[in-house]
Amino acid sequence: MKVYEGKLVADGMKVGIVAARFNEFIVSKLLSGAIDGLTRHDVKEENIEVAWVPGAFEIPLVASKMAKSNKYDAVICLGAVIRGATTHYDYVCNEVSKGVAHVGLETGIPVIFGVVTTENIEQAIERAGTKAGNKGYDCALSAVEMVNLLKEI
Ligand SMILES: Nc1c(NC[C@H](O)[C@H](O)[C@H](O)CO)[nH]c(=O)[nH]c1=O
């Protein structure tokens, strides 16, 4: 039986990160976690590039441009969508998740979904480096693993 698993080693990897500025208090923590996760797995800081977008809704377009640029082995998408008083939350979440998934499938480049979608600020804080960990760090490891996995299969 043959089993494929991506190794958690950088091997000269180049990573693009798209970060949404909306709820920047949260997203900055996700970004720090992602950079920490990448560098702890030997991705060189000079091989990490960050693009800031206004909000999560704008992530897929920039993720697409990064993925198609042939500059990056993986793209990590970071944002924080926190429910407000209207249905706007649902539209933003749906479009960013569908858009990010589409970019990965369209380009064959691992595009990692690191957008926290929460009911309230407390849930977002918990996922940005407190009791529920740091989703940015988790996404970094997913990116490294996926790049190496796709090289194997
Ligand atoms: N409410 C949140 C937004 N809303 C802004 C949209 O993402 C978008 O920038 C705007 O509709 C213009 O196209 N964005 C977040 O990232 N998080 C939110 O909680």
Ligand SMILES: CC(=O)[C@@H](O)COP(=O)(O)O
């Ligand atoms: C996720 C959102 O778009 C949300 O924060 C916007 O808040 P509201 O629904 O109160 O306009």
